[in-house]
Amino acid sequence: MKQFPTFTLVVGESSLSRDVLETASRELKLSAPRGGVIRVDDGSTEQVIHAILALEDHSRRIELVPEGLTLAPLDAEPQTFDSPTEWVIYTSGTSGEPKAVQHTLESLSRAVRSVDGPRTWGLVYDPHRLAGLAVVLQALATESTLVDVRAGKITEKVDAMREAGVTALSATPTLWRQMLQTGRTSGWALERITLGGEVSDQRTLDALAAEFPQARITHIFAASETGVAFAVGDGREGFPLAYLDSPPRGVALDIRDDILWVHSPNSSVAGADGFASTEDVVNVTDDRVLFVGRSSGMVNVGGSKVFPEQVESLIREHPAIADALVYAKSNPFSGSILLAKVIVLAGAEGIQAAEIRRWVASRVPNHMVPAQIEIVDELPRSDNGKVVRS
Numbered sequence: 001m002k003q004f005p006t007f008t009l010v011v012g013e014s015s016l017s018r019d020v021l022e023t024a025s026r027e028l029k030l031s032a033p034r035g036g037v038i039r040v041d042d043g044s045t046e047q048v049i050h051a052i053l054a055l056e057d058h059s060r061r062i063e064l065v066p067e068g069l070t071l072a073p074l075d076a077e078p079q080t081f082d083s084p085t086e087w088v089i090y091t092s093g094t095s096g097e098p099k100a101v102q103h104t105l106e107s108l109s110r111a112v113r114s115v116d117g118p119r120t121w122g123l124v125y126d127p128h129r130l131a132g133l134a135v136v137l138q139a140l141a142t143e144s145t146l147v148d149v150r151a152g153k154i155t156e157k158v159d160a161m162r163e164a165g166v167t168a169l170s171a172t173p174t175l176w177r178q179m180l181q182t183g184r185t186s187g188w189a190l191e192r193i194t195l196g197g198e199v200s201d202q203r204t205l206d207a208l209a210a211e212f213p214q215a216r217i218t219h220i221f222a223a224s225e226t227g228v229a230f231a232v233g234d235g236r237e238g239f240p241l242a243y244l245d246s247p248p249r250g251v252a253l254d255i256r257d258d259i260l261w262v263h264s265p266n267s268s269v270a271g272a273d274g275f276a277s278t279e280d281v282v283n284v285t286d287d288r289v290l291f292v293g294r295s296s297g298m299v300n301v302g303g304s305k306v307f308p309e310q311v312e313s314l315i316r317e318h319p320a321i322a323d324a325l326v327y328a329k330s331n332p333f334s335g336s337i338l339l340a341k342v343i344v345l346a347g348a349e350g351i352q353a354a355e356i357r358r359w360v361a362s363r364v365p366n367h368m369v370p371a372q373i374e375i376v377d378e379l380p381r382s383d384n385g386k387v388v389r390s
Contacts, residue, residue, distance in 0.1 A: 006118060006143040009045060010164060012151075021049055029054035037076040040128065041065035045148045048127040048136060056085050056105050063088040064128040067383070069098055089130055091224040092382065101224050102268035108133060110249060111220060111228035112141045119192065120145040122166040124157060124175060125384050130224045131197055132384070135170050144168075150383070158184045168192035173204045173219075175385030177323045178378070181343070185211055194231075195219040197386050199291045201313045202237045209235060226264040226276045229253065238282075238290035255282060259295060281307065297389070299328040300335040304367040308389065311338060311360070311368050318359055320348035325379045326370060327389040340370035341379055351375075 009016040028050045032038055038059045040051050043066075051062055060081045065071060069090060084104045091099045111134050121139045123146055125132030139146040147164045149157045158179055161169065171179070173195050179185055193208055193215045200219035208217055217235065222228040229251045232239045244253050252263035254275060260282050265274035281292040293307025300306075308326040315324035322343045328336040344351055353373040361369045380388040 008145045011148040025050045025054035033078040035060045035078040035081050037061040039063045043067045045127045061086040066126050066128040104266050107227045107266040109137050112137050114141045116142050118142055118144045119168040120166050122161045122169040123148045124171050154178045155182050158182050170194035172197040172385040173200050174387045181322050190215045193217045203316050223278055225269045226262040229262045238288045241287045301367040302334040320344050320351045325387050338370040340373045341376045
């Protein structure tokens with residue numbers, strides 16, 4: 001079992017040291033038959049860490065099951081195995097039923113930067129999913145402190161992280177925008193900022209750079225099916241076209257029929273050539289590849305294709321808007337209509353939805369203009385901070 005001398009897990013008022021975690025991990029290994037199948041489904045970060053420390057190359061298969069997902073009981077006898085342990089994670093199910101995706105611990109660790117020094121990492125993601133697991137692995141590899149702040153309101157999360165001295169944090173663009181809106185981020189000494197899980201738009205990247213000028217800001221592309229493919233640290237949305245020929249992490253990329261494909265041969269969804277579709281539609285502009293939206297999320301409005309993400313990005317450019325969510329509703333005449341929920345910035349509460357709609361209509365074709373815009377206090381989001389379209 002690998003040693004992590006100074007790693008510490010902080011959950012609420014509890015602080016679990018290396019010795020405590022390793023003792024429990026040894027007990028888990030003794031109780032788990034070699035070559036068996038283990039399901040980690042109690043929702044805790046602690047149990048995920050135990051599995052990492054104890055069960056790699058001991059268990060044949062480890063399933064990380066997020067909260068709220070119910071599976072049939074396990075019925076697998078221990079078997080002799082000589083290949084790496086199979087790690088199973090589940091997709092979010094935002095574009096259908098959650099799917100089981102097989103990985104190795106090596107493929108899940110592609111984004112880990114073991115050369116980084118120890119930091120204090122905040123954990124806002126479910127550690128049973130790819131994004132949270134990546135943070136756990138990063139903290140373990142660098143003997144860092146990991147502060148679990150998944151519980152509580154957004155203001156409570158920010159306050160808890162600041163009090164704990166968190167210096168590194170990975171979150172979705174939606175969650176970053178919410179944190180900026182709390183008014184509690186000024187003076188927070190963040191050193192590492194990572195965005196993932198959603199498209200990182202230019203306005204959000206610029207806002208983070210202005211609020212945290214001392215921080216290194218990167219946005220990553222990762223999916224449960226393919227693992228982490230690449231990171232972008234130049235402060236611009238999208239990624240450089242040069243990545244197609246010279247991928248920075250050695251993970252080959254390809255664009256096929258406007259869809260981004262990632263070489264991920266250890267993934268169960270990869271084809272014979274080792275490439276897997278990300279289902280993300282992209283557009284090549286000059287020296288940049290920009291994300292348009294999810295192929296499964298494209299809607300038909302009066303015979304025209306619309307990606308909700310494009311409309312959201314435009315609405316966020318309005319000087320009074322803090323965030324936006326665009327979604328579709330079935331319509332017997334046009335196939336679908338677009339609806340939008342928006343959050344306005346502090347000091348702009350007097351703006352009317354009709355004014356925002358007119359502003360959008362002056363910039364895009366009619367089929368991209370939401371039929372209705374609703375001003376709300378917050379947007380619906382998942383436990384991992386992703387916006388939820390309904």
